[in-house]
Amino acid sequence: MVSVRDVFSRPLNPLNVARMDKLTTHQAQDDARNEDILIWVNGTLKPKAQAMVSVYDSGFMLGDGIWEGLRLYDGRWSFLDLHLDRLFEAALAIDLNIGMDRAALRRAIADTQQANGMVSDAHCRLMVTRGLKSRPFQHPALSVSGPTVVILMEHSRPSIRRPIRLATVPHQRGLPMTQDPKLNSHSKLNCILACIAAEKAGADEALMLDVHGFVNTTNACNFFIVRRGEVWTSTGDYCMNGITRGKVIEICRKAGIPVYERNFSLVDTYGADEAFLTGTFGAQTPVGDIDGRKIGTGQMGPVTERILQLYKAMVTA
Numbered sequence: 001m002v003s004v005r006d007v008f009s010r011p012l013n014p015l016n017v018a019r020m021d022k023l024t025t026h027q028a029q030d031d032a033r034n035e036d037i038l039i040w041v042n043g044t045l046k047p048k049a050q051a052m053v054s055v056y057d058s059g060f061m062l063g064d065g066i067w068e069g070l071r072l073y074d075g076r077w078s079f080l081d082l083h084l085d086r087l088f089e090a091a092l093a094i095d096l097n098i099g100m101d102r103a104a105l106r107r108a109i110a111d112t113q114q115a116n117g118m119v120s121d122a123h124c125r126l127m128v129t130r131g132l133k134s135r136p137f138q139h140p141a142l143s144v145s146g147p148t149v150v151i152l153m154e155h156s157r158p159s160i161r162r163p164i165r166l167a168t169v170p171h172q173r174g175l176p177m178t179q180d181p182k183l184n185s186h187s188k189l190n191c192i193l194a195c196i197a198a199e200k201a202g203a204d205e206a207l208m209l210d211v212h213g214f215v216n217t218t219n220a221c222n223f224f225i226v227r228r229g230e231v232w233t234s235t236g237d238y239c240m241n242g243i244t245r246g247k248v249i250e251i252c253r254k255a256g257i258p259v260y261e262r263n264f265s266l267v268d269t270y271g272a273d274e275a276f277l278t279g280t281f282g283a284q285t286p287v288g289d290i291d292g293r294k295i296g297t298g299q300m301g302p303v304t305e306r307i308l309q310l311y312k313a314m315v316t317a
């Protein structure tokens, strides 16, 4: 808390102070070293308090940018190639020239890691926006500076204390012709609105349905259930093509655990034996309660535990 005040030299928002006690799927242990991190901003490593972008930045002004979340385990950024694939695909989709190739991005990530002395248990948010605008309006032609690239790394050990609670919300991650749910866009407002609705309902995170009412995803993670020994997740048509999601499917296939990408409803979900979330930060996070219904025993189930161990082995191999 102090660090936020230090960086921005202003009092904290009382509403958000109350929220700081809430459980999120991105809960991490406090780590004092994060006050002294260096952040890569357009080629220069800057102390946290000086790592700033302009109010004219397309990302700040309009949410016009893309990002990736990466995790360092035992000296290696997990699935870095897949993250770079997704980043470059998103850049192509939004017609943004990152101005760096994969090798340059890899070097910048390695330099930032080295400058911060990180060897494991670090999280990186790699952000690319359309850069500075000449005037405060939407047209991409007004973004005249070239992209803004930021590599922000923190020491980070997830510390989620119990299976989380989900609440179903009216917000959807919808059809590709509105805002494609496969874009890791800077603007997360749709997901933030979903998260706020879940929080108001007393839950930790939102369970979002697809346009047909089938269970889809949460506001920040992919969603799985386990029924009678089978692992089910959504078809993938309306959610983020999560890298952890893909790896969990791969792990299940290799381990002979039946896994299906399919439509399923809240009836199937409330009646599941287990449920869990996937994401780069938390790997696999058990879900204990959805809309006030206990899922299975309300604790992490044996299939989730097995997948979690197999995933751990995969990322530290």
Ligand SMILES: Cc1ncc(COP(=O)(O)O)c(C=O)c1O
Residues within 6 Å of the ligand: 069, 184, 191, 217, 218, 219, 220, 221, 222, 239, 240, 241, 242, 243, 244, 245, 278, 279, 280, 281
């Ligand atoms: C909406 C949403 N779903 C799922 C994920 C998880 O994706 P990954 O496993 O690639 O971290 C993310 C993370 O970026 C996300 O924003």
